[in-house]
Amino acid sequence: MGNFLSGKVIAVTGAGRGIGRAVALACAEQGAKVVINDYGVALDGSAPSSEIADSVVKEIEAAGGVATAVADDVSTMAGGRRIVDTALAQYGRLDGVVCVAGILRERMLFNMTEEEWDPVVATHLKGTFTVFRAAAAVMRRQRSGTLVGFTSGSHQGSVSQANYSAAKGGVISLVRSAALGLHKYGVTANAVAPVAHTRMSAKVPMELKEIGEPADVAAFVVYLLSERAREVTGQVYTVAGPKIAVWAQPAELRAVYADASADGGGWTPEKVAEVVPEAVGIDPMPALARLRDPKSPA
Numbered sequence: 001m002g003n004f005l006s007g008k009v010i011a012v013t014g015a016g017r018g019i020g021r022a023v024a025l026a027c028a029e030q031g032a033k034v035v036i037n038d039y040g041v042a043l044d045g046s047a048p049s050s051e052i053a054d055s056v057v058k059e060i061e062a063a064g065g066v067a068t069a070v071a072d073d074v075s076t077m078a079g080g081r082r083i084v085d086t087a088l089a090q091y092g093r094l095d096g097v098v099c100v101a102g103i104l105r106e107r108m109l110f111n112m113t114e115e116e117w118d119p120v121v122a123t124h125l126k127g128t129f130t131v132f133r134a135a136a137a138v139m140r141r142q143r144s145g146t147l148v149g150f151t152s153g154s155h156q157g158s159v160s161q162a163n164y165s166a167a168k169g170g171v172i173s174l175v176r177s178a179a180l181g182l183h184k185y186g187v188t189a190n191a192v193a194p195v196a197h198t199r200m201s202a203k204v205p206m207e208l209k210e211i212g213e214p215a216d217v218a219a220f221v222v223y224l225l226s227e228r229a230r231e232v233t234g235q236v237y238t239v240a241g242p243k244i245a246v247w248a249q250p251a252e253l254r255a256v257y258a259d260a261s262a263d264g265g266g267w268t269p270e271k272v273a274e275v276v277p278e279a280v281g282i283d284p285m286p287a288l289a290r291l292r293d294p295k296s297p298a
Contacts, residue, residue, distance in 0.1 A: 027225065
């Protein structure tokens with residue numbers, strides 16, 4: 001047993017399989033008491049079962065750790081709150097939450113239905129919000145805590161996963177908002193974009209040239225939850241096997257202003273068409289470049 005998280009209480013959603021399970025096991029191995037949440041659904045979100053969460057608890061207990069299962073739906077406010085309430089009831093505090101839970105329902109944008117859009121956004125984005133919201137209230141009172149959201153490189157865009165891509169982009173903005181809003185209370189918030197062999201990564205509609213295992217991601221998450229990362233907040237990290245990378249913060253690249261002294265002032269379509277292509281231009285889209293040329297290093 002390690003001691004990176006000794007004395008801490010950590011809740012992990014989607015902890016029944018894949019990366020979530022690896023994170024939960026790593027937290028327990030490093031001394032944390034762990035709340036295991038998994039609704040136990042299939043990849044598309046169907047057929048929930050409590051057995052998945054219970055099995056991970058048994059695995060942790062067999063190794064000498066401490067854990068509690070909560071088989072609840074994070075896409076509901078009540079579900080997110082119960083995860084946090086369970087931590088408080090069982091262990092008296094909550095030091096970190098890691099929101100890994102997610103599902104996929106793939107379809108091209110022009111064919112995607114409401115039934116394929118809503119559950120994916122609800123599980124990934126709202127499911128992160130419900131847990132963050134309940135945990136933030138506790139951590140604000142404690143004046144300490146760590147929020148970890150899970151995003152994806154697909155936040156850049158996806159050919160056949162617009163629902164998933166949109167939700168993962170939303171997670172990044174939610175994490176940055178949490179980092180800003182909770183900083184004065186001693187609470188940090190960060191996002192991890194994992195690239196690892198899981199049942200979900202098997203559905204990615206492109207070749208993943210850099211990919212690792214769930215344990216690689218778990219090690220990084222343990223670091224974020226530890227006291228060693230107390231000053232780390234508002235960041236988005238990729239973990240892909242041996243690679244750890246940080247994403248740039250959003251920033252304007254170039255700007256141009258209308259000539260207010262010109263006749264009429266302000267912008268007209270003609271002025272925009274004349275000035276913008278040269279003065280502002282575009283920012284090349286790496287994902288689009290790879291679609292056009294799979295060998296492109298972009």
